[in-house]
Amino acid sequence: MGHREDLLEGAKRCLLDKGWTRTTARDIVAASGANLASIGYHYGSKEALMMEAFIQLTVEWADGAAPVIASAVDPDAPREDRLAATLDRVTAGFANDRAFWSAQLEIIGQLVKNPELREKFAAVQPGGREGMVALFEGVDDSEVGPEATRTVGAFYHALFIGLLTQWLIDPAAAPTGKEIVEGARRALAGTVLNAPGEAGR
Numbered sequence: 001m002g003h004r005e006d007l008l009e010g011a012k013r014c015l016l017d018k019g020w021t022r023t024t025a026r027d028i029v030a031a032s033g034a035n036l037a038s039i040g041y042h043y044g045s046k047e048a049l050m051m052e053a054f055i056q057l058t059v060e061w062a063d064g065a066a067p068v069i070a071s072a073v074d075p076d077a078p079r080e081d082r083l084a085a086t087l088d089r090v091t092a093g094f095a096n097d098r099a100f101w102s103a104q105l106e107i108i109g110q111l112v113k114n115p116e117l118r119e120k121f122a123a124v125q126p127g128g129r130e131g132m133v134a135l136f137e138g139v140d141d142s143e144v145g146p147e148a149t150r151t152v153g154a155f156y157h158a159l160f161i162g163l164l165t166q167w168l169i170d171p172a173a174a175p176t177g178k179e180i181v182e183g184a185r186r187a188l189a190g191t192v193l194n195a196p197g198e199a200g201r
Contacts, residue, residue, distance in 0.1 A: 004042040006032040011053035016099040020050060020107050051120050054107060057100055062131055065093055070138050080185075084177030086136055087163065091174055094167050101164055129153025132160060 010032025014023040025046045029036050043049035072089040073082050094101055111118040130149040134141045136156050144153070159180070167174040175183070186192050 003032075003034045003038045006034045007039060007042060007049060008053055008056060010034070011049050012057055015050060015053050015057065015103050019103050020110060023050065047114075047117060048120075051117065054103070055124060058104075058128070061097060061100060062135065065090075066135055066138075068093065069135065073138060075138070080181050083136070084181045086138075087159075087177030087180055090135075090160065091163060091167055091177075094164060095171070098168075101168065105165065105168065126153075129157050132156035 007028060010028045010030075011023075013031045014027045018027060023046075025036060025039055028034075028039065028046065028049065039046055039049055043052065069086055069089045073085045075082070077085070107117070107121075111121060126149060130141055130144045130153055133139075133144045133148050133153045133156060137144075163174065163180070
C-alpha cells in the first residue's frame with residue numbers, strides 16, 4: 001500500500017481505538033507508519049482523513065452486515081415478522097461493532113460546533129438513507145429509488161439510530177423487533193393508550 005492507503009487504515013484503527021476527539025494527527029502517523037506531512041498532501045486535513053476513514057468503516061460494516069441480516073430473515077414470512085427479525089439481527093450485531101457505533105455517536109456530537117464536518121455528513125446522508133432501505137428491504141442499493149430514499153430511508157435511518165442509542169445506554173433494556181413493530185402498529189392505528197390489557201391507564 002502507498003501512504004494514502006496506509007493513512008486511511010491507520011485512521012480507521014485510531015477511530016475505533018481512541019474515538020474521534022482523542023485521535024491526533026500524530027496518533028494516525030504512528031498507526032500508519034506514514035509521515036505527518038502526508039496527511040495534508042493526501043487528504044488536506046486530519047478531519048478530512050478521519051471522515052474518509054469513518055465512511056470507509058461504514059461501507060465495510062454495511063457490506064458485512066447485509067448478508068448476515070438477510071440470512072436471518074425468512075423471505076416467505078409476513079412482512080411484519082421480516083421487519084422484526086431484521087431489527088433483532090441489527091441489534092445483535094451492535095455488540096460485535098460497539099467501538100464503531102460508539103465512535104459514530106461521538107462524531108454526531110461534534111456536528112453542532114463543526115460546520116465543515118456537518119457539511120460532509122450532509123453530503124453522504126442521502127447515500128446512508130439509500131443504504132438503510134437496501135439493508136432493511138434485503139435488496140441492492142441500485143434497486144432503491146429517490147422517493148424511497150427520501151421517505152422510507154429517512155424512517156429506517158431514524159429507527160436505526162434510535163435503536164442504537166437505546167442499546168448503547170442499556171443493552172438489556174433495548175426493545176425487541178416485535179416490540180418496535182407493535183409500537184409502530186399502535187402509533188399508526190391511534191391505539192397507543194387503549195391497547196388490550198391497558199384499558200383505564
